[in-house]
Amino acid sequence: MQKNDVSKMRSTFLLKSKNNNHYLFDKKLKELKAISKAEYENFDKIESASNEKVSSFFSRKCQFLKDHGYFGRIDNLKKFSGRLSLDNVKYNIANLTQLVFEVTDRCNLNCTYCAYGSLYCDYDIRHNINLSFNEGKKIIDYIIKQSKTNYANLSSKPLIISFYGGEPLLNFEFIEKTVHYVNGKEFNRPVSFSMTTNGLLIHKHLDFLVKHNFNLLISLDGNEEGNSYRVFKNDNKAFSEIKRNIDIIAERYPQYFKEKVNFNAVLHNRNSVISIMNYVKSTYNKIPRIAPLNDSGIRETSKKEFEKMFKVIDEQELSKNEKYRDVCKDLFLNLPSFTTISTFLLNNTSIFKNSINNVLLDRNETGYIPTGTCTPFSKKMFVTVNKKIMFCERISQNYFAGFIDNMEEGLASLVEKYNEYIQKLESQCQKCYNNDSCSLCMYYIENLDDKPVCKHFTSKEKYKNYLEAVFTYLENNEQNILRIKNEVVID
Ligand code: SF4
Numbered sequence: 386m387q388k389n390d391v392s393k394m395r396s397t398f399l400l401k402s403k404n405n406n407h408y409l410f411d412k413k414l415k416e417l418k419a420i421s422k423a424e425y426e427n428f429d430k431i432e433s434a435s436n437e438k439v440s441s442f443f444s445r446k447c448q449f450l451k452d453h454g455y456f457g458r459i460d461n462l463k464k465f466s467g468r469l470s471l472d473n474v475k476y477n478i479a480n481l482t483q484l485v486f487e488v489t490d491r492c493n494l495n496c497t498y499c500a501y502g503s504l505y506c507d508y509d510i511r512h513n514i515n516l517s518f519n520e521g522k523k524i525i526d527y528i529i530k531q532s533k534t535n536y537a538n539l540s541s542k543p544l545i546i547s548f549y550g551g552e553p554l555l556n557f558e559f560i561e562k563t564v565h566y567v568n569g570k571e572f573n574r575p576v577s578f579s580m581t582t583n584g585l586l587i588h589k590h591l592d593f594l595v596k597h598n599f600n601l602l603i604s605l606d607g608n609e610e611g612n613s614y615r616v617f618k619n620d621n622k623a624f625s626e627i628k629r630n631i632d633i634i635a636e637r638y639p640q641y642f643k644e645k646v647n648f649n650a651v652l653h654n655r656n657s658v659i660s661i662m663n664y665v666k667s668t669y670n671k672i673p674r675i676a677p678l679n680d681s682g683i684r685e686t687s688k689k690e691f692e693k694m695f696k697v698i699d700e701q702e703l704s705k706n707e708k709y710r711d712v713c714k715d716l717f718l719n720l721p722s723f724t725t726i727s728t729f730l731l732n733n734t735s736i737f738k739n740s741i742n743n744v745l746l747d748r749n750e751t752g753y754i755p756t757g758t759c760t761p762f763s764k765k766m767f768v769t770v771n772k773k774i775m776f777c778e779r780i781s782q783n784y785f786a787g788f789i790d791n792m793e794e795g796l797a798s799l800v801e802k803y804n805e806y807i808q809k810l811e812s813q814c815q816k817c818y819n820n821d822s823c824s825l826c827m828y829y830i831e832n833l834d835d836k837p838v839c840k841h842f843t844s845k846e847k848y849k850n851y852l853e854a855v856f857t858y859l860e861n862n863e864q865n866i867l868r869i870k871n872e873v874v875i876d
């Protein structure tokens with residue numbers, strides 16, 4: 386590749402799977418062909434401009450492919466040159482799908498790994514305060530107003546209003562007033578409620594939650610040992626009280642429990658995917674969501690403690706367990722391999738062309754915004770207890786979009802800041818071979834305000850290895866392609 390042509394990357398790859406099958410894959414055409422070993426070797430000689438002799442038969446074949454678009458280049462300068470606009474943001478707000486309130490920063494637990502505890506440093510200081518209903522009301526009114534503007538899309542999905550904390554039930558007054566207020570208002574689409582809770586106060590408010598059909602996500606890290614980081618302020622273990630409350634829901638409202646209650650487990654050094662699955666499935670007949678600890682924003686002085694606890698889902702290790710097949714079946718997209726394959730199929734094939742939007746989508750068009758960051762408010766709006774407006778609860782609270790009282794003014798500077806960050810990363814992304822499948826949120830990249838360097842930058846060699854691993858996986862797990870096609874929902 387010449388220096389002045391640095392962002393025009395090759396679009397065709399010659400690949401060999403671990404099963405010794407050979408392929409020709411074109412990123413731009415989104416086409417995959419099985420080829421013979423001889424074709425692989427000869428095309429490779431031609432492409433690498435080697436001096437080795439190539440018979441005219443293979444030269445002509447290669448030329449034929451070139452005439453039909455193979456072995457071309459992708460102009461990444463054009464393709465990844467997009468920027469966020471104020472219109473993008475207004476559109477997202479008018480069609481918001483989830484509004485999350487951090488209703489309190491108080492909690493009745495003191496979990497060792499808490500994202501608002503001593504391990505992390507990228508959140509606002511906890512002041513033991515509640516969000517007042519009057520503040521929440523301002524946002525609900527704003528959302529209703531925006532959903533009546535010309536930006537609103539009639540086919541918008543339902544709006545989910547979620548309560549988050551701290552422990553949200555410590556500010557039940559906010560939840561109760563909000564639910565009554567929302568139910569008395571006119572929305573242009575269905576509204577439902579959800580809550581993430583540690584479960585300790587559920588028995589006090591269960592009738593209300595059931596009456597208003599709340600989706601409950603209860604934090605539960607498996608069995609007693611798995612839950613041993615979930616402790617009260619006096620260090621006593623919380624497991625038996627949490628379990629008692631979950632059992633109350635299951636006994637008093639079995640149908641509600643079956644349909645509306647789900648579990649969220651944090652993976653760490655005292656549990657495992659298998660132990661979590663065994664416990665939650667055999668005790669409650671549920672498949673929990675399992676996620677590792679967030680590894681960004683760790684306090685310098687807590688790094689050792691964090692590393693001791695931190696664990697990712699290790700599929701190689703998991704595959705040695707006799708229950709691996711069952712776990713795969715149950716966890717599906719919770720497993721990194723399924724996510725990788727789904728992302729690959731979504732970005733490189735027509736397997737997901739199952740809706741009118743996808744049929745009309747041309748993935749070769751220009752003007753994509755680099756990185757895998759969502760556009761603000763396309764997934765949710767998060768309102769913090771300190772009245773900050775954010776577009777995600779998973780990123781540092783330093784990246785906020787404004788405050789409840791100056792929402793509109795905040796949006797313009799949000800767009801400016803977002804584009805400033807994108808500008809800093811653009812040249813890395815234009816040269817990155819994984820740029821059209823990137824799912825990395827830029828807000829997790831260190832030094833975003835200074836000179837960010839993406840640790841996940843993918844070279845040509847690394848990308849080729851990734852493709853070969855993907856094709857080997859697909860050869861070995863053909864049945865999963867169908868499952869991904871039928872069950873993965875694109876939003
Ligand atoms: S982590 Fe980043 S990309 Fe993901 S929803 Fe949050 S802001 Fe968007």
Ligand code: SF4
Nearest residue numbers: 814817820823839841
């Ligand atoms: S992995 Fe990093 S460099 Fe590559 S596209 Fe994503 S953000 Fe850009």
